[in-house]
Amino acid sequence: MNELRKFIDNISPMTDSDWEFFSSKLQEVKLKKNSTLLQVGKVENYLYFISKGIIRLYIPRVESDLTFGFLFENEFVTGYDSFLSRMPSEYQIETLTESVLWRISKKDLEEVYERTNNGNIIGRKMAENMFLIKSKREISLLNKTAEERYLNLFIERPKLLQQIQLKHIASYIGVTPQALSRIRKRIN
Template identity: 75%
Template structure:
């Protein structure tokens, strides 16, 4: 739980009583590799902090999944649109490694927002961060080549990318695994 406090303190420090209230609402969950955290058609009920692990966001397809996000250690993860609207998700979340999450329910998070000094500020800043990540990804598809998208991913997370199967990386940057193979050969 220390990781969450440290992370939150970088956004907007919480006083000890607010932290204790927030921490009392968290549930620790340990998941095996390749565990579906949220299925298509299910409603997201939790915002989770990844204390350890990698989670992939994707749309399952018969031939090959469409991966559109990876979330790593010391980051929050959720099917945010489903979480906000409390409607069924159109995509899935799956662990790519053994993963430890600290989860807070929608209702408990709303209570934290109401009863703590910085809860709303932290929530707003996290929503802004998620927007910027989504915006950066969309702009990269409009302005960059697949090779540039791969290099960006590799430079942002070199150690962690090695833990992600190449077929998911290929899907994430919008190419086939064969095209990713060619890109990797060209840049090595």
């Protein structure tokens, strides 16, 4: 939980009493590899902080899943659109490795926003950060070639290339595993 405190304090430091209140609402969750956090058709009820592990966001399809996000240690994960709208999710979230997460329910998070000095500031900054990540990904898909998107992963997320199956990386950059293999051969 110390890494979560450091993460939050980097955004907007909490007083000890606010941290005590916030941390009292957190629940530790330990999951095995390939565990589902959120299923298609279910409403997201939690915001998670990843203490350990790698998480994938994807749309399940018969022919092959469409991966659109990966999250790592010291990042938050949630089906944010479902979390906010209370509508069923159109995608799934799963662990790619054994994971340790800290979660807070929507109800408890709302209470933190109301009762702490800077809960709203932290929530707003996290929402802004999620928007920027999503926007950057959309622009990349529209403006860059698959090869450029793959090369950007080397620069921006080298952990991704070392720890995630190539089929998931191929889906993330918008190509088939065979096309990714050709891209990798050209680069090498």
